[in-house]
Amino acid sequence: MKPDARLTTGPIGRTLLLFTLPVLGSNILQSLNASINSVWVGRFLGEAALTATSNANIILFFLLGVVFGISMANMNGQAVGAHNLDHARRVVGTSTTFFVAMSVLASVLGFIYTPDILAAMNTPADAAPLAVSYLRIIFLALPFMYFYNFVMMTLRGAGDSRTPFWFMLLSVVLDVALNPVLIFGVGPIPALGIAGSALATLIAQLVSLAAMMVLLYRRRHFLLLHRAQLALLLPDAAILRALVVKGLPMGLQMVVISSSAIVMMALVNAYGSQTTAAYGVASQLWTYVQMPALAVGASVSSMVAQNVGAGLWQRVSRITRVGLVFNVAMTGALVALIYLFNRHSLGLFLGTDGVAIGIAQHINVVVLWSFILFGFTIVIFGTVRATGAVMAPLVILFLSMWVIRLPFAWTLGPRIGADAIWWSFPVGSVVSLVLAVGYYRFGNWRRSHILPTGPHPAEAVGQAPDTSMGTPCEDAGPVSDEAEAATPEAEGVR
Known part of the structure; x- marks a missing residue:
């Protein structure tokens, strides 16, 4: 799969509109997903459970926001536009290592200090135990969420907004469908309560990420790293410095x-x-x-x-x-x-x-x-x-x-x-x-x-x-x- 030149050669109005619509669709899907999950939790598990997810989601919003900023800085659109694909792959390699390391660190620290984080936020006492259960599973899902967002932003930077939309749709459908199943239990699946809502998010993100990577490798996407290019996973100091210097202000x-x-x-x-x-x-x-x-x-x-x-x-x-x-x-x-x-x-x-x-x-x-x-x-x-x-x-x-x-x-x-x-x-x-x-x-x-x-x-x-x-x-x-x-x-x- 070669770079799409439409962003640099096509008619501006039509190209921008066709690129924007899938991005807008992804944003709407994310909001609808959050709203539907809140309905399940609030109506069937009570106000304390809804308060717990609200407190946990504030933390998740902050963590993903910081990563979103850094991934935006990582977008290698300039290299793709200049047809410098070797440099673009070096960016992907360094960024992959950076994101994996950062997400695993955040996941481990967050899991350990979940009660302290919620206490610092003055989470109501009746919601605190539920929030701990919910947020710890979210922290387990965090590496997949980080990398999922990283891949989607990289694809958009390379000129592809449709693929991220379709896999966002897959993730949302899975999340919405799994929420009632895991909250209330079905057949051999036990009722997990609020933890089931968090687990649904984890499963949906993991399945969607895996499916997206399989498709990209089958398409032989030009930014993917193959066995002969694994050396590019060793961080390039200049690229890493640029990612942090440009990404942190956006995360802030x-x-x-x-x-x-x-x-x-x-x-x-x-x-x-x-x-x-x-x-x-x-x-x-x-x-x-x-x-x-x-x-x-x-x-x-x-x-x-x-x-x-x-x-x-x-x-x-x-x-x-x-x-x-x-x-x-x-x-x-x-x-x-x-x-x-x-x-x-x-x-x-x-x-x-x-x-x-x-x-x-x-x-x-x-x-x-x-x-x-x-x-x-x-x-x-x-x-x-x-x-x-x-x-x-x-x-x-x-x-x-x-x-x-x-x-x-x-x-x-x-x-x-x-x-x-x-x-x-x-x-x-x-x-x-x-x-x-x-x-x-x-x-x-x-x-x-x-x-x-x-x-x-x-x-x-x-x-x-x-x-x-x-x-x-x-x-x-x-x-x-x-x-x-x-x-x-x-x-x-x-």
């Missing part, structure tokens, strides 16, 4: 997001249980509203990485513009749909609680539109991260959440009440977008590199990147490599 973004969410929840709790319930339900809807932007941002990042590797800088700016248009169309459509059916969508969660529904409706009116701005920021971040510029997005995220959003909500709370919290979301989104656009236009992200791959082809012929975000309609169809290479642009910002 999960720390910024999760920690600010905890503080925000504390602020919301001060206004009573009905406000908290309304905020919680609105947040459930926001999870789905954000999915298109996250999928488009991830797809833009994969596509940009390959085009940077190929030296096609004019396509980089056009990919960004098309991504921004896709965000408006997809995120905007969801926002409009929820505005249109605001009360009905909230009623699915809140039933007949008219007070909470009214509060949640007001929250949506204030906050929902700002997710279109959030999507713009994510697309721009996707572009700059693809070159290896990871510190600026981290700093912008920290400033918008910890320097702007939280102080805004806390300072104005005594004057305007809970509205200070709701308006802090649009304010933070505006600030992050302004900073992101400023960095895109005037920052030095074009000189960054994810990995030490040598000079870009564009640099070799004296080209410099296009920095404008111009009008999206410029994407009228495919542009040949020769045409791109024949269009030098002035250095710097136009």
